[in-house]
Amino acid sequence: MASISTITTSSFISLQAISRPKSRKSNHIPSNASPRNPNSNRNRKLKPQKAKLKSPPQTITSTAGEATSYTRLPPLEDFTVPSLNLGSRPPEEIKLSDANVVKQDSDSESQRFGTEDGMDGDLRVDYGRFEVNPHFEEEEDEDHEYESEEEQEEEEETVNGKSVNSYNSDGVYEGEELEEFADGENVNLSVFEGEEEGVKEKGVPAVMRCFDRAKIYVKAGDGGNGVVAFRREKFVPLGGPSGGDGGRGGNVYLEVDGSINSLLPFRNRVHYRAGRGAHGQGSCMDGAKGEDIVVKVPPGTVVREAGNEEVLLELLSPGQRALVLPGGRGGRGNAAFKCGSNKVPRIAENGEEGSEMWLELELKLVADVGIVGAPNAGKSTLLSVISAAQPAIANYPFTTLLPNLGVVSFDYDSTMVVADLPGLLEGAHRGFGLGHEFLRHTERCSALVHVVDGSSQQPEFEFDAVRLELEMFSPELAEKPYVVAYNKMDLPEAYENWQLFKEKLEARGIETFCMSAVKREGTHEVICAAHKLLQESKEANKGSEGWTHPINLNHVADMVQRQRRAPINDFEISYDNASKTWQVIGAGLQRFVQMTNWRYKDSDTRFQHVLEACGVNKSLLKMGVKEGDTVIVGEMEMVWHDYPQNSGLSKVKRGSFDPTKWPEWKISEAGDFARDLSN
Numbered sequence: 321m322a323s324i325s326t327i328t329t330s331s332f333i334s335l336q337a338i339s340r341p342k343s344r345k346s347n348h349i350p351s352n353a354s355p356r357n358p359n360s361n362r363n364r365k366l367k368p369q370k371a372k373l374k375s376p377p378q379t380i381t382s383t384a385g386e387a388t389s390y391t392r393l394p395p396l397e398d399f400t401v402p403s404l405n406l407g408s409r410p411p412e413e414i415k416l417s418d419a420n421v422v423k424q425d426s427d428s429e430s431q432r433f434g435t436e437d438g439m440d441g442d443l444r445v446d447y448g449r450f451e452v453n454p455h456f457e458e459e460e461d462e463d464h465e466y467e468s469e470e471e472q473e474e475e476e477e478t479v480n481g482k483s484v485n486s487y488n489s490d491g492v493y494e495g496e497e498l499e500e501f502a503d504g505e506n507v508n509l510s511v512f513e514g515e516e517e518g519v520k521e522k523g524v525p526a527v528m529r530c531f532d533r534a535k536i537y538v539k540a541g542d543g544g545n546g547v548v549a550f551r552r553e554k555f556v557p558l559g560g561p562s563g564g565d566g567g568r569g570g571n572v573y574l575e576v577d578g579s580i581n582s583l584l585p586f587r588n589r590v591h592y593r594a595g596r597g598a599h600g601q602g603s604c605m606d607g608a609k610g611e612d613i614v615v616k617v618p619p620g621t622v623v624r625e626a627g628n629e630e631v632l633l634e635l636l637s638p639g640q641r642a643l644v645l646p647g648g649r650g651g652r653g654n655a656a657f658k659c660g661s662n663k664v665p666r667i668a669e670n671g672e673e674g675s676e677m678w679l680e681l682e683l684k685l686v687a688d689v690g691i692v693g694a695p696n697a698g699k700s701t702l703l704s705v706i707s708a709a710q711p712a713i714a715n716y717p718f719t720t721l722l723p724n725l726g727v728v729s730f731d732y733d734s735t736m737v738v739a740d741l742p743g744l745l746e747g748a749h750r751g752f753g754l755g756h757e758f759l760r761h762t763e764r765c766s767a768l769v770h771v772v773d774g775s776s777q778q779p780e781f782e783f784d785a786v787r788l789e790l791e792m793f794s795p796e797l798a799e800k801p802y803v804v805a806y807n808k809m810d811l812p813e814a815y816e817n818w819q820l821f822k823e824k825l826e827a828r829g830i831e832t833f834c835m836s837a838v839k840r841e842g843t844h845e846v847i848c849a850a851h852k853l854l855q856e857s858k859e860a861n862k863g864s865e866g867w868t869h870p871i872n873l874n875h876v877a878d879m880v881q882r883q884r885r886a887p888i889n890d891f892e893i894s895y896d897n898a899s900k901t902w903q904v905i906g907a908g909l910q911r912f913v914q915m916t917n918w919r920y921k922d923s924d925t926r927f928q929h930v931l932e933a934c935g936v937n938k939s940l941l942k943m944g945v946k947e948g949d950t951v952i953v954g955e956m957e958m959v960w961h962d963y964p965q966n967s968g969l970s971k972v973k974r975g976s977f978d979p980t981k982w983p984e985w986k987i988s989e990a991g992d993f994a995r996d997l998s999n
């Protein structure tokens with residue numbers, strides 16, 4: 321039996337490794353969790369890397385759009401599915417107040433859309449409740465947790481298959497999602513009255529959506545392994561150790577590419593892995609460095625770690641490049657371990673595993689002025705008049721499905737970027753319509769132009785409803801300076817209502833402009849007023865903490881590196897009473913265990929010495945570790961022995977009088993790595 325005295329004399333760790341999990345360890349360090357979180361270990365294998373990864377796929381650049389437009393709107397024919405034939409919608413105004421109508425009897429529906437013009441009444445779409453297929457919501461659920469990467473990959477492929485491949489070369493939808501919306505059937509109008517939270521319209525086919533959010537997986541390359549080799553050369557007796565170091569793993573960079581205008585490429589490719597470093601070789605030859613990977617993103621991309629609100633990076637200007645994950649260090653070869661006391665080291669390290677991370681990318685347009693308003697108010701028409709942009713314009717709500725950008729040039733050599741956003745409906749903050757999806761793009765705008773449809777029944781109500789939506793989305797957004805542009809003055813009803821509208825708003829202290837975007841009348845005044853607001857805002861922000869480019873874009877990599885290279889003596893010990901297991905958790909220790917190559921004999925000795933030197937043994941003894949307790953350090957699972965056993969250790973203990981009980985591997989459990997030191 322172990323006595324107290326025995327325990328104190330055997331102050332060296334007496335750990336017996338009983339098993340070594342084969343699973344690879346995750347080097348992922350979530351920024352919101354302690355690096356010692358045991359849950360960060362991955363107990364599943366990553367898929368083997370297929371080929372050397374190069375820079376992002378060429379297809380990325382193929383999405384380049386026109387200079388003045390950052391968005392690509394698929395041709396209208398793409399959307400002409402039988403029951404969603406928006407293009408042939410009669411020129412009838414849908415008023416904002418229509419959104420309130422939850423139940424509409426079929427008679428009034430057919431009156432509105434009529435069957436006499438040959439449309440078979442298949443246009444019964446309530447734009448206030450724009451949901452075509454609820455299944456999309458399930459497929460696209462961002463919060464969906466995948467049990468494994470494989471599952472996620474499968475799922476992503478399925479989603480891709482349905483959303484992208486469902487359109488044939490003629491632009492006709494072939495997917496099964498819309499089968500249920502046959503001619504004459506009503507498109508799902510089901511946004512229920514009283515439904516408050518969590519209603520997010522995603523019922524539009526994927527091609528119609530703006531690819532302004534993406535989730536990607538990035539992994540830095542693993543370092544190459546060092547090797548044990550000895551110089552053998554004629555006339556050079558006892559040439560000494562000559563094992564080279566492994567090469568560094570490749571880094572992961574994010575780079576802004578001005579020719580990309582959406583995050584669409586990330587639907588086709590989600591995983592980005594840098595190359596691993598080559599292993600070292602004999603004759604002191606170090607391994608080659610792994611290939612870096614550069615993930616190209618569009619200007620205005622905001623990067624977060626998945627599941628974390630904190631913004632890691634904001635990439636705005638083309639050419640900006642940020643190092644996100646540094647490659648793993650190459651393991652040292654035995655030449656590096658040569659010292660006065662050990663001239664023939666039989667030890668080499670594994671390469672350090674590269675860190676991995678899931679990143680959430682969000683595209684925010686970089687516009688100075690945002691055009692907001694109800695659907696069909698004439699926002700796109702205004703943009704087309706004041707800039708060279710050519711957004712889709714038509715007399716039905718939700719013509720604009722994705723934001724459009726235009727550059728407005730003034731005579732006096734000054735430009736500003738204007739964004740035209742999809743229309744906002746009452747209830748947009750709860751997900752009705754499309755506009756809310758894109759409101760975040762206006763967060764960077766310095767001023768807004770609020771276009772009001774003068775020909776609507778209640779322009780003032782429309783104005784108030786949209787303002788309310790802006791406030792509901794973000795109070796900061798509502799506080800931005802804005803210009804009200806009362807549009808469609810060429811129409812008699814708009815002309816008649818103008819004076820009343822103007823008086824009412826002026827009574828509230830809001831300056832209004834009237835214009836006819838179609839006739840290009842009054843638009844110049846509107847845009848000059850917006851430009852003035854922009855200048856004022858710039859003046860106000862001058863010298864203050866306006867948004868600036870971070871100087872060091874490598875701070876994410878620095879953070880990862882800092883966490884990964886934590887001191888080895890910085891660890892915590894926890895004890896699980898039920899399983900009598902001690903867990904020693906520390907990023908430095910974990911990294912050390914991962915880099916220990918157990919194939920080499922001296923690795924065991926070094927491991928024991930390090931545990932002793934960094935105080936693990938002492939701490940365990942202090943906390944009352946007992947004979948036979950299981951101790952887990954990193955991936956190593958060992959058994960604690962209070963006193964040395966004689967069996968089979970003579971070989972290791974030769975020349976040493978320390979009372980260390982060296983690990984004894986269990987051949988059956990440790991698989992390839994196993995060996996019994998007692999033999």
Ligand SMILES: Nc1nc2c(ncn2[C@@H]2O[C@H](COP(=O)(O)OP(=O)(O)OP(=O)(O)O)[C@@H](O)[C@H]2O)c(=O)[nH]1
Nearest residue numbers: 696697698699700701715717718719720743837838
């Ligand atoms: N008579 C008249 N019609 C206009 C004027 N401005 C726009 N329109 C018409 O209004 C309809 C809607 O114009 P859009 O520019 O597509 O409206 P929008 O606000 O971008 O609409 P969404 O993108 O659906 O939100 C089109 O038929 C335009 O021709 C105007 O000043 N006078």
Ligand SMILES: [Mg+2]
Nearest residue numbers: 699700719720
């Ligand atoms: Mg539009």
